[in-house]
Amino acid sequence: MPxxxxxxxxxxxLSARGQESGDGVSPTPTDGLNTGGExxxxxxxxxxxxxxxxxxxxxxxxxxxxxxxxxxxKPLKATATTSQPVLTLQQIETIFYKIQxxxxxxxxxYDNLCPKVQQWDSNITMGHLFQKLASQLGVYxxxxxxxxxxxxxxxxxxxxxxxxxxISEELKVKGPKDSxxxxxxVTMEALLYKPIDRVTRSTLVLHDLLKHTxxxxxxxxxxxxxxxxxxxxxxxxxxxxxxxxxxxxxxxGETRQLIKxxxxxxxxxxxxxxxHVFLFTDVLLCAKLKKTAVGKHxxxxxxxxxxxADLVFPSPEESEHCPQVHVIPDHELEDxxxxxxxxxxxxxxxxxxxxxxxxxxxxKKKMFENEFWLxxxxxxxxxxxxxxxxxxxxxxxxxxxxxxxxxxxxxxLQKKDLQAxxxxxxxxxxxxxxCFKLRTVHNIPVTSxxxxxxxxxxxxxxxxxxxxxxxxxxxxxxxxxxxVDSFGYFVSxxxxxxxxxxxxxxxxxxxxxxxxxxxxxxxxxYEKCYDKTKLNKDNNEIVDKIMGKGQIQxxxxxxxxxxxxxxxxxxxxxKVEFSMKFTSRDMSLKRTPSKKQTGVFGxxxxxxxxxxxxxxxxxxRQCIEEVEKRGIEEVGIYRISGVATDIQALKAVFxxxxxxxxxxxxxxxxxAIAGTLKLYFRELPEPLLTDRLYPAFMEGIALSDxxxxxxxxxxxxxxxxxxxxxTFLFLLEHLKRVxxxxxxxxxxxxxxxxxxxxxxxxxxxxxxxGHLTLASDIWSHDVMAQVQVLLYYLQHPxxxxxxxKRNTLYFSTDV
Numbered sequence: 001m002p003x004x005x006x007x008x009x010x011x012x013x014l015s016a017r018g019q020e021s022g023d024g025v026s027p028t029p030t031d032g033l034n035t036g037g038e039x040x041x042x043x044x045x046x047x048x049x050x051x052x053x054x055x056x057x058x059x060x061x062x063x064x065x066x067x068x069x070x071x072x073x074k075p076l077k078a079t080a081t082t083s084q085p086v087l088t089l090q091q092i093e094t095i096f097y098k099i100q101x102x103x104x105x106x107x108x109x110y111d112n113l114c115p116k117v118q119q120w121d122s123n124i125t126m127g128h129l130f131q132k133l134a135s136q137l138g139v140y141x142x143x144x145x146x147x148x149x150x151x152x153x154x155x156x157x158x159x160x161x162x163x164x165x166x167i168s169e170e171l172k173v174k175g176p177k178d179s180x181x182x183x184x185x186v187t188m189e190a191l192l193y194k195p196i197d198r199v200t201r202s203t204l205v206l207h208d209l210l211k212h213t214x215x216x217x218x219x220x221x222x223x224x225x226x227x228x229x230x231x232x233x234x235x236x237x238x239x240x241x242x243x244x245x246x247x248x249x250x251x252x253g254e255t256r257q258l259i260k261x262x263x264x265x266x267x268x269x270x271x272x273x274x275x276h277v278f279l280f281t282d283v284l285l286c287a288k289l290k291k292t293a294v295g296k297h298x299x300x301x302x303x304x305x306x307x308x309a310d311l312v313f314p315s316p317e318e319s320e321h322c323p324q325v326h327v328i329p330d331h332e333l334e335d336x337x338x339x340x341x342x343x344x345x346x347x348x349x350x351x352x353x354x355x356x357x358x359x360x361x362x363x364k365k366k367m368f369e370n371e372f373w374l375x376x377x378x379x380x381x382x383x384x385x386x387x388x389x390x391x392x393x394x395x396x397x398x399x400x401x402x403x404x405x406x407x408x409x410x411x412x413l414q415k416k417d418l419q420a421x422x423x424x425x426x427x428x429x430x431x432x433x434x435c436f437k438l439r440t441v442h443n444i445p446v447t448s449x450x451x452x453x454x455x456x457x458x459x460x461x462x463x464x465x466x467x468x469x470x471x472x473x474x475x476x477x478x479x480x481x482x483x484v485d486s487f488g489y490f491v492s493x494x495x496x497x498x499x500x501x502x503x504x505x506x507x508x509x510x511x512x513x514x515x516x517x518x519x520x521x522x523x524x525x526y527e528k529c530y531d532k533t534k535l536n537k538d539n540n541e542i543v544d545k546i547m548g549k550g551q552i553q554x555x556x557x558x559x560x561x562x563x564x565x566x567x568x569x570x571x572x573x574x575k576v577e578f579s580m581k582f583t584s585r586d587m588s589l590k591r592t593p594s595k596k597q598t599g600v601f602g603x604x605x606x607x608x609x610x611x612x613x614x615x616x617x618x619x620x621r622q623c624i625e626e627v628e629k630r631g632i633e634e635v636g637i638y639r640i641s642g643v644a645t646d647i648q649a650l651k652a653v654f655x656x657x658x659x660x661x662x663x664x665x666x667x668x669x670x671x672a673i674a675g676t677l678k679l680y681f682r683e684l685p686e687p688l689l690t691d692r693l694y695p696a697f698m699e700g701i702a703l704s705d706x707x708x709x710x711x712x713x714x715x716x717x718x719x720x721x722x723x724x725x726x727t728f729l730f731l732l733e734h735l736k737r738v739x740x741x742x743x744x745x746x747x748x749x750x751x752x753x754x755x756x757x758x759x760x761x762x763x764x765x766x767x768x769x770g771h772l773t774l775a776s777d778i779w780s781h782d783v784m785a786q787v788q789v790l791l792y793y794l795q796h797p798x799x800x801x802x803x804x805k806r807n808t809l810y811f812s813t814d815v
Contacts, residue, residue, distance in 0.1 A: 047212035052117050052126070055205045059110050060176050062198055066103040068173040069191045070096070076167075086163050094153045095188075098143040102195055105136050127222025130206060134226040137233045143195055154188055203230040256431070257281045258438045260409050263445060265379045266303075267394045272376050274444070275303060277395075278435050279409055282418055283307050284385065286393070287435055302432040306387045309418040313407060314386045328377045330639075331750035336374050337487060337516070338784050343367040344447075371446035374487055383407075399483055399490035401522045404546045445488040447517060457485075457517035458554055460584040463644065465510045465564070466496050469525060471574040472503040477528040478547070480507065480576065484554075486516035494641050497669075498528045510644030515554075515582075523569050523576055524549045548574040556582075599655030601683045609723040616723075616730045619654045622665060623677035624734045631670035632737065633744045638755045642675030650676040681759045688724055688760045689716075689789075697761065698782070701789045713792060718804055728760070729801055732793055739794070749794045750787075757787035 073096045080089045087095075109129060116126050158165040168188035175182055206227040213220050260279040265272050266286065278285045287300035343363055350360045379396040383403045386392045397403045423431065466480050482494040493513045499505035526544040548571030564579040600608050600619050608617045631637050646668055653661050654676070665673060681688055689697060693716055700712040717725060735756065739749045793799070 048209060049117070049120050051205065051208045051212060052113070056110070056113060056117050057176065058201070059106065059113070061173075062194065063103065063106055063110055064174040064176070065186070065191055065194050066099060066106065068171045068186065069099055069188070069194075070103060071171070072167050073099075076164075086161060086167075087157055091153055091157055094146070095150050095157070095192075097146045097150060098139055099195075101139045102143065105133065105139060109133050125218050127219030127226070130209075130226040131222045133202070134206075134229040134233075137199070137229065140195060140199055140233070147192070147196065150192060151189065154192070199230065199234060203227065203234055206230055255281075256283075258440070259413065260406070261435075261439050262441050263375075264383075264395045264397065265376055267396055268303075272396065274372075274376055275395075276300065276435070276439070276441075277406075278439070279406070279413075280431075281413060281416075282309070282421075283423075283431075284311060284410065285431065285435070287432060298436055300432050300435045302428055304391075304393065305423065305428070305431075306385060306393075307418070307420050308410065308414055309420040310388045311410065311414070312386045312388050313410075314384055314392070327380050329748065330746060331748045331754075333374065333378060334750065334754050336370055338787075340367055340370045340374065340447075340487065342784065343370065368446060371488060372444065375444065375446060375489060378487075378489060378491075399522070400481070400492065400546070401483055401490060401524055401549050401551070404524070404549055447488060457519045458515045458556060458582060459517060460515055460582060462513045462515050462518070462521070462554070463510060463581050463583065464494070464513060464521070465579045465644075466507045466523070467577040467579065468504065468506045468508070469574055469576045470504050472547070475501045475503050476547070477501060477530075478505045479526055479528060481524045481526065482511065482513060483522040483524065484513060484515060484518040485520050486518055490520075490522065497643075508645070511641045512644055513641065519554055520551055521554055521580070522549065522551045523571075523578065525571065525574055525576060548572040548576075550576070554582075601651055601655055601680060602685060604685055605688065605727060606721060606723045609727075615726045617680075617727065619680050620677065620727055620730065622661065623673050623680075624731070626665050626673050627670065627677070628734065628737065631674065632741050634670050635744070635746050637670070637738060637745050637747055638674045638678065639747060639751060640671050642669060642672035644675075646672035647675045647679055651679065654680075678755070678759055681756070686764045687762055688728055690720060690724065691763050693719060694761065694763045697789050698785050701785055701792060709792075713789075713796075714799075714804065717793075717799070725804075726801055728793075729799055731756075731760075732799070735794060750791060753787045753791035753794055757790040758783055761786040761789060 073092065076087050076092050077089065079086050080092060109132070112129050113126060116124050154168060158168050170185045171188055171191060172183040173186050173191075175184065206223060210220070210223045210227055213223060258278060258280055262277060264275055264277050266275045267273075273288070275286050275288055278287065283305055285305040286303045288303060290299045290301045343366055347360060347363050347367070350356075350363065379398040381397045381400055381403055383395040383397050383406065384392055385395070462484070464482060466482070469478065469480070472478070477498050477500045479498045480496045481492050483490045483492050485491075494511035496507040496509045499507060524546055525548045527547050529544045550569035550571040552567065552569060562581070564581050566577070566579045569576045569578070600617060605617060609615060612618055614621075627637065650664065650668060650672060652658075653664055658664075687694070696712075696716055700709060700716055703709040703712060717728075720728065735752045736749070738745065738747055739752060742748050
């Protein structure tokens, strides 16, 4: 088990530098710097304690695992010299080689570190302990060198001796001191892998410790040295770690290597099924995990296999027509994401309040069920496999990157001289039986399967500028798409314009991408195809050619600064240059009043309407008019990001009241105009529905009685200042007209409420400070309520300003 670190090291809120606010006198520059420095240093030391506490807990588990491994060694040695030995002394020495030494090293380390963490103070030093631990990695080198032989010996002994097989299949590992579980059963093979896994995890902890240790702290150079030794050791052993674990021998004595495996959604007999797909050197095998009784070994059941010699990818024109894939509406997927995030929030609260483990397990089970549904129902990109001797199989993927990876891996293997074959039932049984041991992807990719110490990912907004690309051998029509992971799968979030007939496209387009627990950014470069014969019959879309693809990890420390971070992704000889910066959700929705009162952005709506002598701000009227003229049928209108540079250009002309506004609007991409309207509402110094009424809106939407809710929600609208109310009603009717085109634009009332709810309701900075929650709680109860408020009004029959003001108030509330 990995070390448990529940500290929010990856939290965008905590990692972003806090900004002083308030109307008081600003501190002098010196005062401000000292205060911030002390706070940062204090936070760093607190993070050190959290990292160390988590590591100490996992060190205890690791020592218990080593003890469990050593436990049978003494009785086995005692029988080795009798007339009926279970194993010979040589076999015992080989299997348990260096385990005793590793145990003693870690026991000493634990005993020395434990009191330091338990009696923590800011001056404590423990770098020398980590340095000593790193200096003893030579013992691990000896263990790694012997690792393959140890595994092979243990496996042979299990086959030839039933007594040893029983011992090796169920070793009892003692639970941590504060755990309710007294013991867990683990196989010897799994425990023998723990030391290798431990070096990797210890290196990660050193990295985290160094990150949160001030450079002038006495521990800093010692931790640096320990990290250098550990990283050098890791790079030296990575090549040696057991390739045997990824291979199986065929009855003819040939080695069949596992190249790639993963979970994919198969469309089978009209319904979606989650499959585990295994790509070997000569065969693609599709399996599902059998349901087994508790305590029994898990096994796979083969659904089908295709020898790679017989596998073909049908071209669009060859692909037989099949019924359209049933796509789950976006609002159902968004609803499920909200539910999952609400459950995550409850789990965090239970953990913070040290709630019952049963309650937490119940919540985690519910979260897994919801995430599994999302994983099964989100993918919509078709990936068809055809056996030239018969049947076709259709997978649905969420990411074109993933589809490309599978296709390329198969095509690379097909370049070899492969022979067609048919597996006998016994051969198929052996191959399927080996899948459980050989698999590299062990868990369904949902967050409820993550260990507590794994990064929760980033929540907020990633700003990406795709600058340019070079390395193309001939001119083509080129564009890029950006994918990020969220809720366990990758989704496409943005797309550049097509740069025509060039070898060096210069896009220079900026996008704002919403992150929901994301850890990776993928960039795919395509050649645009305009040939309508290349239509994919599975989803009626033209298939563009992927020219290159690449991926980078989103390191919170690297991207979480106010400055742009420039990078290059290399892909198949192509280099794509891009820049990025990250803004946490709270910072991105922070409302900052404009210092200039001449523009429209960041200026109170009452000031703008009074200056313009209008009931609805000019910017709102013009953007809505343009969207209704040519964007109301645009797929994903208001959801898909416009190019940020275009939005900033429109913001500048509206702020300057430039006479060329109408010409510019008519030429501008419609998603940029939609983005400008959203930005205007987001940058209002207070939300359109006001800070004063925010608590009452939250209470009103929570009312159960429909009549009481109706009275309350209408009364709250009446309580708005006239410019706010008239603008809100104007926007409301526009959004309803957009939703009428849902069959074409895919934007339901629910989707629009999700986009605009937080923008129109989220309180300004001063009001919201009291309710800040975890950064990962992106769909907090507040945000869900904000969406529900707007949805209530969108689903309501038309609301007239005159009627609203004339109606008698039956229900009143203090607002």
